[in-house]
Amino acid sequence: MFLGFIFLGVLLLLILLGVPVAFSLAGTTLLGLFYMGGWGAVAAMSNTAWSTTSEFVLTAIPLFILMSEIIGATGIGRDLFIAVERFLGRISGGQAVATVVACAIFGAVSGTAVGVAAVIGGVAIPEMLSRGYSRRIATGAVAGGSPLGMIIPPSLPLIIYGVVTETPIADLFLAGIVPGVIITVLCCVCVSFMVRRSDIRSDPMDTASAFESIKLSMPVVLLIVLVIGSIYAGIATPTEAAAVGAVGAFVIAGIQGRLTWQRIVSSLYASARISAMLLFVLVGAMLFGYLLGITRMPQELTALVVELEVSRWLVFALIMLAFFILGMFLEVTSIILITMPVIFPTVVALHFDPVWFAIVLMANMSLAVVTPPVGLCLYVVKSCAPETSLRDVILGTAPLMMMYVLVLIALCFFPGLAIY
Known part of the structure; x- marks a missing residue:
C-alpha cells in the first residue's frame, strides 16, 4: 500500500507541475510498471488501453457531445431560453427563474456544465442586464444553474462514473432525475427571493406569444423525450439513445434551415476534440487503476478502513470533504477517473449503494465547476459579461450553491430520492 501512495504522490506532483492529466496518469503508470517489473510489465499497458477504449458504452460519449454541439452551434439552445423566458417572465424575477429552468432543460441534452454556461449565458445575461x-x-x-447538466441525464460525468465502476448507466440516469428536479426548483425559489424586492417584470404574454414559445421549445423537449424516454422504455441502450439524440439534433437543425456546412464542420471538430480529450484521460485513468491494483493499495486501504470500526458516515463525510477540496483544483472528469479506483472499493465495502453514491458525488462535484481557482463555469460566465468582476460572479452563485448542499444532505437522510 505504501508503494501505491508513492505513485499517487508522483501523479499529483505531475499535475501540479502542469502536465496534462492524461499524460500524468499514463506517465506515472509507465514509471511504476517499469520500476516493479521492467519492460515486460510495461507491455501490459497496451492490453489495458485496448480493453478500455473497446467498451461499446463509450460510444455514447462522442454522440452526446455531438448532439450538444449541434444544438449549441445552430442556436436551438438560444431559442430554448427565449421560450422559457416568455412563459416565466411575467412573474417577479422571471428572467432569472427562466435562466435556471433553461439551464436544467439544456443540461438534459448537453450533459456538461460548461456547455450550458456558454450557451445560456450568452443570451440570458445580456437580456437580464437590459431589464435592470x-x-x-x-x-x-x-453559473448556479449550469451544473444541473451534471445531474440531470444524460450526464457525461455519470457515464464516466458508470464505465469506471461498472455501474449500469441507465440506473444512474434514472437516479438523477428526482434530485435534479428538486435542485432546479430550489434554485428557482432562491433566485426569486434574490430579486423579490426589485419588482422586475416582463410584459404579460399573450396567446400569440404562448404559441410561439411552444414552437421554440418543442424541438429540445422532443429531443429529451426521445433520448431519455427510449432508455427508460427499454427501447434503446444509452449508446443507442445517444445516437438517436445526435441524429435528432441534425434533423431538427436541418428542418429549421440552420444546418450550414460551416456549422457541421465546427460541430464535428469540437466533438472530436472534446471526445479525444475525455478518452485520453479515461485510458490514462484505467492504466493508473491497473497500477494501483498491482500494488493492492485499494484493497488494503479498504481493509484498513473497515478494521478501524468507525462510523461509515464519518468515512463518507471525509470522502466528500476530500472531493470538495479536489474540486477546487481539478475538473470533474479528472477527479472521477483518478479517485474511483482508490475510493470505490471502500464505498462498496461500507455498503453504500453505488447508484446513490454517484448522485451524491455529482451534487458535490457541482460545486467544483463554480469553485475557485479552477471553477470553469465561473470564467465562462464572466466571459459572457466582461465588465462583471469575478468576485460578483462568485457572490451571485453562492446562494444557489447552498441549494446543492441542501439536496446533498437530503440525499443522505432520504436515499430513496435517488434510488427509489
Missing part, C-alpha cells in the same frame, strides 16, 4: 437585473444576480443565475 444586477450583474451579481444575472451571472449567478447562469
